[in-house]
Amino acid sequence: MLNPNIRKQFPVLKHIENGHELVYLDNTATTHKPLRVIERMTKFYTHQNATVHRGVYGLSQSATDYCEEARKKVQTFIKAKHEEEIIFVKGTTEAINLVAESFGRFHLKKGQEILITEMEHHANIVPWQQLCIKHGCTLQVAPIKDNGELNLEAWKAGINKNTGLVAFTHVSNALGTTNPVQEMCDFAKAAGVAVLIDGAQAMSHIEVDVQALNCDFYAFSAHKMHGPTGIGVLYGKHELLKIMPPYQTGGDMIDVVTFEKTTFAVPPARFEPGTPAIAEIIGLGETIDFLTEIGLNNIFHHEHTLLNYANIKLKEIKGLRIIGEAKEKNAIVSFVLDDIHPHDAGTILDTEGIAVRVGHHCAQPLMKRLEVPATIRASFSMYNTLEEVDKLVAGIKKIQGIML
Numbered sequence: 292m293l294n295p296n297i298r299k300q301f302p303v304l305k306h307i308e309n310g311h312e313l314v315y316l317d318n319t320a321t322t323h324k325p326l327r328v329i330e331r332m333t334k335f336y337t338h339q340n341a342t343v344h345r346g347v348y349g350l351s352q353s354a355t356d357y358c359e360e361a362r363k364k365v366q367t368f369i370k371a372k373h374e375e376e377i378i379f380v381k382g383t384t385e386a387i388n389l390v391a392e393s394f395g396r397f398h399l400k401k402g403q404e405i406l407i408t409e410m411e412h413h414a415n416i417v418p419w420q421q422l423c424i425k426h427g428c429t430l431q432v433a434p435i436k437d438n439g440e441l442n443l444e445a446w447k448a449g450i451n452k453n454t455g456l457v458a459f460t461h462v463s464n465a466l467g468t469t470n471p472v473q474e475m476c477d478f479a480k481a482a483g484v485a486v487l488i489d490g491a492q493a494m495s496h497i498e499v500d501v502q503a504l505n506c507d508f509y510a511f512s513a514h515k516m517h518g519p520t521g522i523g524v525l526y527g528k529h530e531l532l533k534i535m536p537p538y539q540t541g542g543d544m545i546d547v548v549t550f551e552k553t554t555f556a557v558p559p560a561r562f563e564p565g566t567p568a569i570a571e572i573i574g575l576g577e578t579i580d581f582l583t584e585i586g587l588n589n590i591f592h593h594e595h596t597l598l599n600y601a602n603i604k605l606k607e608i609k610g611l612r613i614i615g616e617a618k619e620k621n622a623i624v625s626f627v628l629d630d631i632h633p634h635d636a637g638t639i640l641d642t643e644g645i646a647v648r649v650g651h652h653c654a655q656p657l658m659k660r661l662e663v664p665a666t667i668r669a670s671f672s673m674y675n676t677l678e679e680v681d682k683l684v685a686g687i688k689k690i691q692g693i694m695l
């Protein structure tokens with residue numbers, strides 16, 4: 292387990308909710324921010340604020356340097372070959388939309404197939420569905436098994452000579468399932484198919500090496516890894532980015548503009564129009580330093596100790612059914628309670644200061660496949676404790692006492 296003093300670095304954990312110390316178990320939705328990230332952003336606004344890439348004056352040049360340092364930190368963190376392969380976007384959702392619009396519309400051919408899986412978040416379904424409508428491609432969906440694991444054989448069989456791109460999540464936000472991404476990349480690349488990985492739920496838990504994976508695109512959001520909202524990353528292989536057309540146009544992404552014609556900047560600038568989220572980019576850089584100092588392996592082990600304990604304790608509760616029991620999982624546990632609607636459960640847990648997510652988790656097709664309208668989801672992070680798991684268990688017993 293990590294040193295419990297780590298909690299002191301997250302000021303919001305002192306928050307009192309309904310008379311109770313906050314038990315925050317909704318880390319899949321967003322994570323809390325350590326003080327050093329908050330302070331780094333405050334320092335920027337207090338002493339260093341200026342725009343980037345434009346000013347000849349010192350303050351602007353320094354702001355540009357801080358942002359480009361953050362880009363290098365991301366490059367090192369995910370082991371990308373070139374810093375130009377790191378595109379700053381708003382988050383995972385924008386990253387996937389960028390690939391669907393730019394790579395999808397210009398490099399996939401009419402009649403080609405896009406293969407996703409049944410466990411995807413809406414962010415990795417809807418952009419592809421829209422692309423298919425506009426561009427004449429077909430969306431194929433690989434099935435999962437009843438335990439929430441991907442049916443890997445069926446997924447492999449879903450790749451054929453018509454497949455133009457496969458898009459799959461590294462970790463399922465609704466079930467916690469961790470996919471065998473290396474094997475999936477190896478298989479897809481051997482078949483000559485482009486690969487996008489939705490890494491939103493992996494980034495602060497699992498070491499990612501995009502060169503070893505050999506994926507073409509990898510998308511993630513800073514706010515799910517203890518960084519700021521409004522900033523995320525699209526990693527794309529340089530050889531693809533340099534032939535991809537812009538996703539959005541305007542200032543900062545051009546080479547030469549006349550009223551007749553515009554030529555575009557090389558990546559990453561081509562994909563970063565307008566004034567970027569400067570403080571957030573710098574905050575992301577600080578977040579990466581923070582995670583690197585703690586060590587992703589240490590975080591992973593801490594979170595898995597909590598997951599294993601939660602699994603044991605939750606399974607002792609009569610009338611509780613865990614949804615998603617893949618062998619390889621991140622520290623996310625989804626469950627339903629007999630005869631109790633998840634929303635009622637969530638509301639009662641809130642009265643105890645326990646924050647969980649209830650609902651379809653932006654994965655409606657997955658809920659339909661699993662024949663549940665919604666689940667209760669507890670997701671753990673580096674600052675959660677075994678005592679908090681006990682509080683969750685006590686909270687569930689209270690719900691059953693009230694509702695049954």
Ligand code: 7TS
Nearest residue numbers: 319320382383384412414464489491512
């Ligand atoms: N992909 C996955 C696997 C996700 O879990 C999420 C957000 C996204 C994409 C979208 O990320 P965004 O930062 O662009 O919004 N997942 C959740 C969740 O599970 N609860 O709230 C947001």
